[in-house]
Amino acid sequence: MTTGQTLAVDLGTGYTSACVGLDGRGESLRLGPGGPMPAVVSLSLDGRLLTGTAAVDVAATHPDRAQRHPLQALETTERVQLGEVTIPTIELIAAVLRQVLHEAARHAPGPPPRQVVLTAPARWTATEVDSLRAAATRAGLTDVMLLPEPIAAARYHAAPDSIRAGTAVAIYDLGATTLATTILTATPNGFEIRGEPGGNPAFGGDDIDDALLRQLADRARTVDSAAWDELWADLSPSGRQRHNQLRQQVIAAKEGLSTATVRAIAVGGSIGDIQLTRAELEASIEGDLRATVTELIRTIERAGIRPGELSAIFLVGGSTRIPRISALVTELTGIRPRPAADPQAATALGALLTATATAMPAGPGSIPYAARVAAEPEAGAAGARPFGARDDYAPTARYPFGELPRSDTYPPPGAYPPPAGYPPPGAYPPPGTMGGPPRQQPSGRRQTAIIGAIVTLLVLAVGIPMIALTVASSDKPGPSPTAGTTLPAIPAGPTGTPRPASSTSSSPSPSPSPSPSATGSTNGLTVAQRRLRALLDPAEITDCEANPDAEDSDIDASLTCVASNGTAVIAFHYYTAKSLRGDVDYRSGQITDEGSCENGRSSVGTWQVNSSSTVDVGALLCYYHSGRFVMFWSYDSDLVSFAAADTDAASLYQWWKRFDPLA
Numbered sequence: 001m002t003t004g005q006t007l008a009v010d011l012g013t014g015y016t017s018a019c020v021g022l023d024g025r026g027e028s029l030r031l032g033p034g035g036p037m038p039a040v041v042s043l044s045l046d047g048r049l050l051t052g053t054a055a056v057d058v059a060a061t062h063p064d065r066a067q068r069h070p071l072q073a074l075e076t077t078e079r080v081q082l083g084e085v086t087i088p089t090i091e092l093i094a095a096v097l098r099q100v101l102h103e104a105a106r107h108a109p110g111p112p113p114r115q116v117v118l119t120a121p122a123r124w125t126a127t128e129v130d131s132l133r134a135a136a137t138r139a140g141l142t143d144v145m146l147l148p149e150p151i152a153a154a155r156y157h158a159a160p161d162s163i164r165a166g167t168a169v170a171i172y173d174l175g176a177t178t179l180a181t182t183i184l185t186a187t188p189n190g191f192e193i194r195g196e197p198g199g200n201p202a203f204g205g206d207d208i209d210d211a212l213l214r215q216l217a218d219r220a221r222t223v224d225s226a227a228w229d230e231l232w233a234d235l236s237p238s239g240r241q242r243h244n245q246l247r248q249q250v251i252a253a254k255e256g257l258s259t260a261t262v263r264a265i266a267v268g269g270s271i272g273d274i275q276l277t278r279a280e281l282e283a284s285i286e287g288d289l290r291a292t293v294t295e296l297i298r299t300i301e302r303a304g305i306r307p308g309e310l311s312a313i314f315l316v317g318g319s320t321r322i323p324r325i326s327a328l329v330t331e332l333t334g335i336r337p338r339p340a341a342d343p344q345a346a347t348a349l350g351a352l353l354t355a356t357a358t359a360m361p362a363g364p365g366s367i368p369y370a371a372r373v374a375a376e377p378e379a380g381a382a383g384a385r386p387f388g389a390r391d392d393y394a395p396t397a398r399y400p401f402g403e404l405p406r407s408d409t410y411p412p413p414g415a416y417p418p419p420a421g422y423p424p425p426g427a428y429p430p431p432g433t434m435g436g437p438p439r440q441q442p443s444g445r446r447q448t449a450i451i452g453a454i455v456t457l458l459v460l461a462v463g464i465p466m467i468a469l470t471v472a473s474s475d476k477p478g479p480s481p482t483a484g485t486t487l488p489a490i491p492a493g494p495t496g497t498p499r500p501a502s503s504t505s506s507s508p509s510p511s512p513s514p515s516p517s518a519t520g521s522t523n524g525l526t527v528a529q530r531r532l533r534a535l536l537d538p539a540e541i542t543d544c545e546a547n548p549d550a551e552d553s554d555i556d557a558s559l560t561c562v563a564s565n566g567t568a569v570i571a572f573h574y575y576t577a578k579s580l581r582g583d584v585d586y587r588s589g590q591i592t593d594e595g596s597c598e599n600g601r602s603s604v605g606t607w608q609v610n611s612s613s614t615v616d617v618g619a620l621l622c623y624y625h626s627g628r629f630v631m632f633w634s635y636d637s638d639l640v641s642f643a644a645a646d647t648d649a650a651s652l653y654q655w656w657k658r659f660d661p662l663a
Helices: 052-061 070-076 089-107 126-138 149-157 205-233 237-256 278-302 323-333 346-355 452-463 527-535 577-588 649-658
Strands: 006-011 015-022 025-028 041-043 049-051 079-082 085-088 115-120 145-148 168-174 179-187 190-200 262-268 272-277 310-316 472-475 541-546 555-563 568-574 603-608 618-625 628-635 640-646
Touching: 006 089, 006 149, 006 346, 015 089, 015 346, 025 346, 041 052, 041 089, 049 052, 049 089, 052 237, 070 089, 070 126, 079 089, 085 089, 089 126, 115 126, 115 149, 115 346, 126 145, 145 149, 145 346, 149 168, 149 179, 149 190, 149 310, 149 346, 168 190, 168 278, 168 323, 179 278, 190 278, 205 237, 205 262, 205 272, 205 278, 237 262, 272 278, 278 323, 310 323, 527 555, 527 568, 541 568, 568 577, 577 618, 577 628, 577 640, 618 640, 628 649, 640 649
Parallel strands: 006 115, 115 145, 168 310, 472 603
Antiparallel strands: 006 015, 015 025, 041 049, 079 085, 168 179, 179 190, 262 272, 541 555, 555 568, 568 640, 603 618, 618 628, 628 640
């Protein structure tokens, strides 16, 4: 078994899922509020590519600055228009991968993953695979293993030795925008693709959401037609935000109707709450769902077998939670399908199992069997190939990749070439040949900022897991720290995606590079970083430099500075109060409360301006790391926090009580 961390990523059309394996154990990586990360990529108003929920917020109010399905865009075009900027499509995928790498580092601090495996649709040709490799390179991943999605999905459901070699299984994958159907043959070492993958590129979970939204509209109009039409006709930023909130409720209702029969949508105003039922939803999409199962049967027959000859049918994709899908598959094929405990994470978890011998913890979404990967004949050793064998495929698997013309649809029957492996190393165009002038190579995987030993400590202190506790409080004399001007919220809403690591504080720009006005960057600082610097008191804190590697989906700006007494300080600014609270809660949940900061003990609590105050200024976290006492504190009303460290806990605490960094 390969030692070190393994990272598996499934770049879906609707959501990106990932999981990590370390020391023989593996688990899903939390990329968003619900686990997976929305696939949306947006361009912020200050010129940064944003991912996940941050990008969704931008898309709600500025849809012209968003690409909701970057994986589909990768298949069809080399460039996309986001606002006034044209950006190579591979940059969108690279932004998603950087965010995943950042979250993996937060989850398990340490060296970069020893293995990285990315999944790809079975219908992709060498052209799309080359583009994915180029995007991985842009994200700092120079060597990855590529794996077909259905192979990974099958590995999630069944160990290689749990199905008799030579028998066939089917994968029914209903993603956000497409249906993919694939037949696999079990081998002693895994699975290989059999026949031509099928599916429907024009139907997915988003279409089911639209059907439920139409039901909501019809029901709302029966209550107050004028109010609903007025609500939906409002295309202002606030109106679009309201539309997005309703759609998110609809998506949640679709998921809820998988287990419940009725869900309510809070429209508000004169319309109030609207009840939606599972029966109505299933009736509205019955024809579409039957068509998906019919396509599955066609795919089975094109593989030269009959449905009854299948050993199993595996379901993956978030929308397969809908009970009617399982019922139709059973009715039309005669085989009861096996749903995934966590259909959105199934492919990523299966990819991890394929890449390395990893045991999953018990619980929802975990693999229900002992993970084992058989010996690879080519390697002559057990387990997956080591990190660096990027073009090696899953053991003995066949993959219909080839030099086919690009198409917006699935290749027609007979269009697939004879089974072949992934294109050889070097087959993908190097950065710069995807259109536009050559781009500068990133210096490597996004890592914790290193600006001197103390800064290394502080950034690690921000990113590393810390442990859970109860609340204490502390006080600090002096003027109110919130006297400075509060940084206004960026109109795009909570945003942030980490930048790739580089030898300087700023990362290479996409080609063609946005203008300075688009990026909002001057003198090495972004607009957000300059606003943060303007909040700081120059009499207390100076010599501030950009610290982009500490910026993420919560933190929009970070600076490394020096206090008047020479103490190194890192400053952070958050997009919203929710972002700040989420970041504090994450860190707090990793600290064991052993006393108080004043006594030099690990602690989590709040602080006030002075002992007579009853109003908390913000959070106060203290803990030890690598022999240093670390203090992290926030100014909640200003959306700002700071971190500092010293070997002498008492001296650091006394300095902190006198330190007032805000102007």
